[in-house]
Amino acid sequence: MYSNKIKNYELSGYSISSGVGIGKAHIYRNVLQDMQDIYCIDANEVEKEYQRIKEAFDNVRGRLQKNQKEVERKLNSDFAAILSSHTKILSDSSLHQEIYETIKRSCVNAELVVLAVFRRLEARIRHAEDCRLAQRADDIADLARQVLRTLTGQASHRLADLPDNTIVVASELFPSDTVFFSRKAVSGVIVERGGPASHAAILTRELGIPAVSNIDNAVQKITQGENLIVDGTQGSVLIDPDEEMQRKFQKKQEDMSVRFAIAKQYSHEKAATLDGTEVEVTANISCREDAELAVKHGADGIGLYRTEQLYFGREDIPGEDELLETLQETLAPINTNIPVTLRLLDIGGDKLLPFLNHTNISEPLMGQRGVRFLLNFPDLLITQLRSFLRLSLSRSVRILVPMVTLESDMQAVRKFYEEAANDLSCHQPPLGSMIETPAAALCAETISKYSDFLSVGTNDLTQYTMAASRDDAEVADYFIHEHPSIFYLLRCVAKAADKKPIGVCGQLAGEANAVKRLLAMGFQELSVNPFQVPYIKQAVQDIYM
Template identity: 30%
Template sequence: MKGIGISPGIALGKVFIYKEPEIVLFKKQVEDLNYETERLERAVEEGLSQIENIYDQVLKTLGKREAEIFNAHKMIMKDPEFVGLVERKIKSERVNAEWAVKEVVDYYIELFKNIEDGYLRERVLDLKDVSKRLLRILLGIETVDLGSLKEECIIVAEDLTPSDTAQMNKEVVIGLVTGLGGKNSHTSIMARTLEIPAITGLKGITNVAKNGDFMIIHGKEGLLLLNPSEKDIKRYKEKKRSYEEFKLKLTKMRREKSISKDGIKVDVLANIGNPKDVDKVIENNGMGVGLYRTEFLYMGRNKPPTEEEQFKAYKIVAERLAGRPVIIRTLDVGGDKDLPYLNLSREKNPFLGYRAIRLCLDMIDIFKMQLRAILRASAFGNIKIMFPMISNVKEIREIKRILEGIKKELRDQKIPFNENIEIGIMVEVPAVAIHSDIFAKEADFFSIGTNDLIQYTLAADRGNQDISYLYSQYHPAVLKLIKMTIENGHKEGIKVGMCGEAASDEKLIPILLAMGLDEFSMCPSSMLKARWIINKTSKTEVAAMLDAILSLATAEEVEKFIDEKIILS
């Protein structure tokens, strides 16, 4: 069977079928409305207590970034609009609390059902997770405790919520297989963080596999073998052994530099979301941070972070990296990532709407506060500023004007900062890539954001499974835009990096190296593998193939060419 590989690795073991207990709801008319609203209040309190325990558990085992998922769950459970709607339905329709919860959740799901944006779809999944917890508490339904599993197993489920994944016993769960989900779902992210092989996209798998069946999964390839032959078991045990040995070899790459076989040096940097992530960057000897996402500071709260809070979060990263570059991306939220306290209106097409730099240039006080904090922190390390979602030159010029005004304020107040701080832009809009010769005259560096560049170029939402076949980093049009951007940046003497997921794509790294990419920025856990690939690649040899690659017609042809012609040795 073939699914979607979401977390690499090979697992061989017995199947444990996980099915959520069925929730059967009936609409009942109630007389005592106070009793019913009190039932709801007690269930909300119990739900918050459970989520708080999960948050603490995930914080200890996985870190703040993964734990933030459950902050979002707490916000939903405490949301006065959500809980208030349920209470009003109980009182106005005189119905039981369970039915009121169901009706309100159905209302929200209907509201969001036609939205293609992946981020908002994840919020709907969060709402479903929270509502199921609330309904189980109200109905007194006990769930299977995945934390109590004693024997090694591969969990097979139609779907796994973040709560399910967070509570499972990591000592015995050796693999995950689900019918539903995507590469960027919370469960996928957790599986990769825990380094558990995982596959998704196998709808109906719980009707095919049974408890006790033997299963092999290949997380990178998305392959699943159910009740395999002895020959297959032997073959995959050998593959697993080779994979584990290779992982061990990669640890030696911490001492190596990122230099190609023919002596071309590049930098491998990390994408981080909070100061705690720096531990992994240092552990893997990363050359710095190519993308510091600042959204975490703004989320899970009811007002923007203060200048001082931001300053401390930026300063600690700069100090710990001791002179290595830290590229801080300014706030990248908007119609698709709602911050309640910004009172943003709903948009039909949020990825093309009021977000990122467009929002910041409008909400100027929030923008200036962040820029002040970044400038102040620049006195403590090699900080650079990067602006997302740039689409025209006027935006950069306006940013420079604002930045100069803030610099003057800091000088007048005798507050130290780096006078020569570099400012760069993300190249994620096709118009910017095409016009990159002009933009290169205005910026100190480029960072190619492939996640958005691909979806804008190919008109394919990266979070939409129905059209996932259209979204590909191997598409010749995307590769031509990347090559054009690198060449135009170099003509003006500026560095060009990449911070999208393509920067860690094992097949694409040799192509990007051959195109002249200066910096590869990625998830810290991918850095050692990327360094190994760079060390095994001859830039000159792959560069000689670029014309042939870019003349191909489809993404499939490009991928096939790479598989057959680019052999690392």
């Protein structure tokens, strides 16, 4: 906490989502960071505390076994084996022995014993000489979280059901955290870590929530319930603002609302330059609320439906029928004639599924991401393809393959795609490639042969080109999405497309000052978050090519 309760105490960080948020702090720590239930026990209470741990183990093991059966039914034995390994850890007699001896020796409560024993086990495994064993350390940390949640009676996620005008303060946030955000409740976000193109940044921008990152020790400097102002445009935070400062930022909020209203006046009209070049300005969505906003703000279609959100916050994997039903429900606000681009599940990097183990991936950003992950688990890919194809019977869709690097990626997916379409006796909607690496951009001509359209994901393209993690605010100065090298690669893609539809999604598509350059290269679609649609349409309408 900062000293002396100074009014208007300012913390400087990095802007990851523009706008102004005013509200009260909610400090978010995961259960391993927030162990407050610590007390001593008498020697005659050792058995009682040990029994609490055994019951928690049984509870977690039961959930894992249930999930294992669901995975075996819906996917394959490889995924099920991952969950089986978790249950075996909880049944290990040496682990139980260490826990019992720790309780007897220390005479402290069950929660503290679980935390101490699992941390020791995690450290031993993490420093093992066998790198494959070392990669299992995160398994131990994850199991510790599950056992501690059970012991502390946490039935729901700590970010669910927040009060209105909440500003979330956290060390870091992942997509599986932000899935619980409510636009109505969360008015701002402050994180200690996270770059301008991190997925948490992307999701806060799409939610229209102001956010600032790179605030050192934010969870220590800010206290629960404290009045805050988040200036997502300038990248700063004000703690305990006085009345004058609150009025100043309320006026800033009002001015931004007026600018948005002006841009929105013509957002339902087709976007065309002053000399008549038409452009599709589409929206990136993750849920039904996004779809409603896309319609409300005049999007010409859905340029990117991130289907990962259908999997986050779940304890099991949706089957084909359930997936189709959820897709239909999410897209219900959108006219069936309006095109929707469905991206296949893009897992890897900081996008991990809570019910699957990813610790066997030593380098998630450079390893099994996107299409690589899907091809390694074809049952998961086929389930999605079949759901998407069935959806195409009732609405206009395109299917986008994430993280394509080689032409063989598209060849393999297209084979599964054609087999699924033949089995369902249905037509084949356009199947496109997402270009997100320098290799894919430079060799887009060969990838294009097996693609009906191309979409450039500029966030990952910038990350891999500039060797600057999209999640790391410390190298934000190197994450330059308007760097000459990025535009060179974009020109390569545009040239390789050879009259096939090409679009851009990612942060660059939402930069008004980049619009003219993208249109001059030949890009016909710009996909942005729903709140940016009016601004980008306005930018297009002001351009003379």
